[in-house]
Amino acid sequence: MRSSVKFIVFLCLGLFLSSCVSKKKFVSLRTELETANKDLGKCGENLNDYMNRLSLCDKDREKLRAEFAASQTELRLRQEQLQDLKDQVADVKNQRDKQVTQVGDLTVLSKSANDNIKETLSQLEKKDRYIHLLQAAKTKADSINLALAVNLKGVLAEGLDDKDVDVKVDKTVVFINLSDKMLYQSGSANLTPKANEVLGKIAKIINSRPDLEVMVEGYTDDVAIKNACMEDNWDLSVKRSTSVVRVLQKNYNINPNRLIAAGRGQYNTLAGNDTAEGRAINRRTRIIIMPKLDQFYDLLNPKNVPD
Numbered sequence: 187m188r189s190s191v192k193f194i195v196f197l198c199l200g201l202f203l204s205s206c207v208s209k210k211k212f213v214s215l216r217t218e219l220e221t222a223n224k225d226l227g228k229c230g231e232n233l234n235d236y237m238n239r240l241s242l243c244d245k246d247r248e249k250l251r252a253e254f255a256a257s258q259t260e261l262r263l264r265q266e267q268l269q270d271l272k273d274q275v276a277d278v279k280n281q282r283d284k285q286v287t288q289v290g291d292l293t294v295l296s297k298s299a300n301d302n303i304k305e306t307l308s309q310l311e312k313k314d315r316y317i318h319l320l321q322a323a324k325t326k327a328d329s330i331n332l333a334l335a336v337n338l339k340g341v342l343a344e345g346l347d348d349k350d351v352d353v354k355v356d357k358t359v360v361f362i363n364l365s366d367k368m369l370y371q372s373g374s375a376n377l378t379p380k381a382n383e384v385l386g387k388i389a390k391i392i393n394s395r396p397d398l399e400v401m402v403e404g405y406t407d408d409v410a411i412k413n414a415c416m417e418d419n420w421d422l423s424v425k426r427s428t429s430v431v432r433v434l435q436k437n438y439n440i441n442p443n444r445l446i447a448a449g450r451g452q453y454n455t456l457a458g459n460d461t462a463e464g465r466a467i468n469r470r471t472r473i474i475i476m477p478k479l480d481q482f483y484d485l486l487n488p489k490n491v492p493d
Contacts, residue, residue, distance in 0.1 A: 350364065350365045350367070350368045351363070351364060351365075351368075351384070359474050359475065359476035359477075360474070360475040360476070361472055361473075361474055362388065362472065362473040362474075362475070363470050363471075363472050364384065364470060364471045364472075364473065365466070365469070365470055366426075366466075366469035366470060366471065367466070367469075368380050368381065368384065369381040369384070369426070369430070369471055370426060370429075373411060373422075374415070375422065375425035375426045375428070375429045376429070377429055377430070377433060381430075381433075382433065382437065385430065385433050385434060385437075385438070386437070386438060388434075388473060389434055389437075389438035389440060391475075392434070392438075392440055392444075392475065393438070393439070393440060395475070396441070396444075397477070398444070398475050398476060398477060399444050399445075399446065399475075399476055399477070400434070400440070400444055400445050400446065400473060400474070400475055401445075401446040401447075401448060401473070401474040401476065402427040402430045402431050402434075402445070402446065402447050402448065402471065402472075402473050402474075403423075403427055403448045403449070403450050403471065403472045403473075403474065404422070404423035404424060404425075404426035404427035404430075404448070404449045404450065404471050405423055405450050405451075405452075405454065405455075405468060405469065405470050405471065405472065406419040406422055406423050406451060406452050406468070406469055407419075407452060407459050407464075407465035407466075407468045407469050408452045408459040408465070408468075409459075409465065418451075419451045419452045420449055420451040421449075422449075423449035423450055423451050423452075424447070424448070424449030425449075426449070426471060427447040427448055427449055427471065428447045430447075430471060430473070431445045431446075431447040452468070455468045456468055456470075
């Protein structure tokens with residue numbers, strides 16, 4: 187009996203000890219599981235953090251790509267602007283060379299004219315003092331006109347096409363031929379904004395020489411015109427020259443006593459009217475800057491010859 191009780195006691199003790207060992211192991215495993223879960227949670231957080239960083243890196247990369255593309259575009263634009271500036275510099279140099287050539291041509295022209303005058307006057311040196319007066323007047327007129335033409339070319343050349351403006355010296359006068367497309371609206375005598383700019387430049391030269399008169403001549407092609415405002419080409423040419431004269435007087439204060447308005451109609455052509463190019467050349471306005479007529483009369487009057 188006693189041995190049986192001991193057996194049962196030992197058995198219960200063994201079971202109790204076995205139960206305690208299993209419970210401790212369970213607690214340990216559960217602790218490890220919780221630790222593993224915490225580590226897994228931190229790994230998840232770290233993963234999300236790295237994913238966010240990767241997304242930001244992708245955005246930064248796209249931004250850098252866009253900035254690089256914009257820089258490439260800006261660089262290309264700068265290169266194009268640089269090339270444009272180089273082309274402009276080349277054009278300015280060409281214009282300068284043309285102006286130097288034009289001045290040289292004018293100098294050659296003046297020298298040739300003066301040589302011819304000197305040769306003619308040398309044959310008349312034994313005449314009276316009236317011939318010497320004419321010689322001095324001619325030499326002075328040539329010098330004045332040469333300087334006037336050079337000044338006009340310099341003032342008018344900037345910002346204007348050579349084909350629209352032509353300055354010439356002929357004997358004692360300076361001629362400025364202006365194309366109609368630059369001065370007038372098509373088929374009318376109304377001036378364009380460009381015309382006011384050009385006439386303003388011419389007015390500066392005219393105002394600097396109060397001893398000269400200004401004649402404005404209008405020309406047309408042979409295409410007939412007739413409307414409520416224009417009777418014919420004569421009428422159009424006169425109205426155009428009058429429009430120019432009014433601008434010179436009202437806008438630039440040129441003395442009207444020095445101004446003459448004239449119309450030449452479709453006549454006195456420079457080219458044939460059978461082509462569009464020829465008609466365009468014939469449609470023009472000519473401004474003539476010349477000594478006053480009473481100055482010529484004084485030269486021709488022997489009574490005005492000094493003793």
